[in-house]
Every structure is written in structure tokens, then in C-alpha cells.
Amino acid sequence: MKENWEEICFLLSENIKTEISENDFEQNVIQALRVLNWKEFTGDIQIRPSFPFGSSNKIIPDFVINSADKKNLFVVEIKQPSIPLTTKFQQQLFSYMRLLKLEYGILIGQSIQIFYDGDLTEHDDPVLLETLQINKEENKGEKFVELFSKEKFNYNSLKSFTENSLKKINRKADRKILTSKILSEEYKSKVYELIKQDFLNEYDAELIDNTLNEITINISNLRELKTINPIKTEKYISDNESTRDNTKYKLNGIQKRLAKNRFVLEFVKQYLKKKPTTFNSLKNIFPNELQGSTGVFNDLDFVKTKYANKTDKRHFLENSEILESSDGIKLVVSTQWGKHNISEIIDLARKEGFQVEEV
Numbered sequence: 001m002k003e004n005w006e007e008i009c010f011l012l013s014e015n016i017k018t019e020i021s022e023n024d025f026e027q028n029v030i031q032a033l034r035v036l037n038w039k040e041f042t043g044d045i046q047i048r049p050s051f052p053f054g055s056s057n058k059i060i061p062d063f064v065i066n067s068a069d070k071k072n073l074f075v076v077e078i079k080q081p082s083i084p085l086t087t088k089f090q091q092q093l094f095s096y097m098r099l100l101k102l103e104y105g106i107l108i109g110q111s112i113q114i115f116y117d118g119d120l121t122e123h124d125d126p127v128l129l130e131t132l133q134i135n136k137e138e139n140k141g142e143k144f145v146e147l148f149s150k151e152k153f154n155y156n157s158l159k160s161f162t163e164n165s166l167k168k169i170n171r172k173a174d175r176k177i178l179t180s181k182i183l184s185e186e187y188k189s190k191v192y193e194l195i196k197q198d199f200l201n202e203y204d205a206e207l208i209d210n211t212l213n214e215i216t217i218n219i220s221n222l223r224e225l226k227t228i229n230p231i232k233t234e235k236y237i238s239d240n241e242s243t244r245d246n247t248k249y250k251l252n253g254i255q256k257r258l259a260k261n262r263f264v265l266e267f268v269k270q271y272l273k274k275k276p277t278t279f280n281s282l283k284n285i286f287p288n289e290l291q292g293s294t295g296v297f298n299d300l301d302f303v304k305t306k307y308a309n310k311t312d313k314r315h316f317l318e319n320s321e322i323l324e325s326s327d328g329i330k331l332v333v334s335t336q337w338g339k340h341n342i343s344e345i346i347d348l349a350r351k352e353g354f355q356v357e358e359v
Contacts, residue, residue: 005141
């Protein structure tokens with residue numbers, strides 16, 4: 001494994017000119033894939049294959065790696081190693097992953113980035129599992145060879161690798177949230193109370209209070225991490241608490257009690273029935289910011305593509321739930337509604353003349 005990784009580093013870094021073109025770099029990548037035993041001769045590699053989508057469009061990824069029975073396994077996109085791997089390049093890879101319904105994608109340029117898009121994560125976009133520097137000292141290089149070599153490639157190993165990577169990512173996110181809580185003004189008051197409780201066995205409460213009023217306690221982040229906005233942190237925590245807001249709603253006097261997401265679906269449906277509107281105009285009336293992440297609604301084809309690798313498509317997709325704008329575009333409403341984002345859509349409904357009752 002070590003020798004294979006060192007050969008890959010030689011091909012993708014040590015043995016290339018500084019300003020190598022993308023076409024020339026492609027040949028080096030093909031050689032690196034051969035080190036992993038993927039060969040064009042045996043039908044393992046499709047080079048710049050063309051895949052149709054829609055009525056008149058097509059996509060052309062750089063490489064698609066196939067199994068022995070010609071099933072697509074993962075997609076590889078390459079960029080000149082002199083150019084940083086930007087989000088624009090990542091988004092290009094993401095589109096290939098979704099349209100080809102592939103959970104794994106690899107971006108190769110200045111470094112190697114491994115992405116995952118599937119049910120193991122709730123992120124809308126594919127998640128960056130690992131970034132490998134292309135040098136012999138990279139301690140994750142042998143693992144990369146093990147995971148993506150032809151002989152060793154299997155989804156059970158990739159799943160285990162993905163789960164471990166996601167745990168590390170989630171651990172970092174949890175640490176940021178905890179840091180924000182500890183640095184908050186609310187927690188500072190708790191520190192004063194803890195100090196008071198610690199000294200109550202030795203001093204009276206009034207003396208402790210007077211003393212604490214004369215001092216200042218500062219809690220600082222030694223790593224100078226950028227503090228998460230406390231408001232956003234509180235929202236994140238409250239949305240995941242075990243106690244949920246189970247308020248339901250009635251629209252225009254209809255007796256049926258609707259959960260938050262069903263209420264939004266019914267509101268958009270009734271709005272279109274009352275005021276037929278083009279897709280773009282409807283987006284102006286229901287801007288994405290009202291929902292916060294997915295948007296209030298989206299084009300059906302867009303949703304099918306974006307969530308191709310997800311079981312949960314985050315939108316209402318039953319035939320009876322699919323709506324249509326006045327210009328003939330099929331649209332689907334987001335299911336992602338909670339107490340943190342429902343109030344503005346209720347305000348909009350009332351502004352548009354709909355009667356909303358909380359029950």
C-alpha cells in the first residue's frame with residue numbers, strides 16, 4: 001500500500017511541471033488509476049463519457065470507474081494542480097454524483113478530496129470526508145489506496161470509513177457549539193453562581209455577592225476560534241430538544257388540523273388555486289429565506305437531481321402533493337418546517353388574506 005501511494009505521489013505531484021495543462025495532467029491521473037489497477041483496456045475506466053439528461057442536455061465527467069459488470073462505482077473529476085480546488089469545482093463534481101446517482105466522488109488537483117452523498121448524512125450537499133495532500137508523508141495515503149484500489153474496493157469498507165469520518169466532522173461541530181455556550185453571557189452568570197455555592201460553607205451569601213459584584217470574570221477562547229452566533233446556536237439546540245412544539249393549524253376555516261409542513265403545503269396549494277402564478281413570480285412571493293435551507297418549494301426535477309442519493313428527499317413528492325405553476329413547471333413544497341421558521345410563513349398567509357388559526 002505504501003509503495004502504491006508513493007507511486008501515485010510521483011505521478012500526480014513530483015513528476016509534473018508547474019504549469020502542466022489539464023489535458024496532460026489527465027494522462028498522469030490515468031497512470032495513477034492504473035496503480036490502483038483500474039484500466040481503460042479492461043473496461044474499468046470511462047474517460048470523458050457522455051451521459052444524457054433531460055431532453056437535450058448531457059454531462060461529461062472526466063472519469064467514471066466501473067465494476068466488472070459495468071456498474072458505475074464512483075466518479076473522478078480533475079483540475080490543474082496549479083489551481084486551488086474551489087467550491088465551483090466541487091459543485092461540478094456534486095452535479096455528476098447526483099445525476100449519475102453515485103454516493104462517492106473524488107476531486108484531484110493540488111490535493112485529493114473524497115466526497116460522500118447518501119443517507120449516512122443529513123447534509124443537502126455531498127460531504128467532504130477527507131483531504132489528502134499529495135506527498136509521501138501523507139499518513140492517510142495508504143488508506144486511500146486500500147479503499148479505492150480495484151482489488152480492495154467494496155461498499156462495506158467505504159461505509160465504515162464514511163461513518164468514522166462523519167463522527168470526526170460531527171465532533172468538531174459539537175465542540176464549536178459547546179464553545180459558544182461556554183462563552184455566552186448566560187453561562188457567565190452560571191459561573192458566578194457556582195462560585196457562590198462553593199464558598200457558602202465558609203462565608204455568608206451577602207458577603208459573597210458583594211465580593212462578586214466587585215470583580216469581573218472573563219472566559220476566553222485560547223485558540224481564538226470564531227465564535228458561533230449565540231442566537232443560531234440556541235436555535236440549533238432548541239430544534240433538537242426532546243420537547244417539540246406540536247402546535248397545529250387550520251387554514252381558511254377548514255376543520256382539518258395541519259402539522260407545520262402540511263400547513264405550508266396547503267397554503268401554497270390554495271395560493272396557486274386562488275392566484276395562478278408563474279414559477280419565478282411565485283419564488284418572489286415565497287422567497288427561499290422564509291424556510292432557511294431548502295427554500296419553501298423547488299422545481300420537481302431539481303429536487304430529484306439534488307437528492308438523488310438520499311432516501312429522504314426533504315419535499316412532498318406524492319402525486320397528489322406535486323403542484324404546478326401557471327407556466328407549467330411542476331413544483332414540490334419543502335417538508336422542513338419547525339417552530340424556528342413557521343412564524344414568517346404564517347404572517348405571509350395572513351398578509352395574503354388567508355385565515356390561519358392555531359390549535
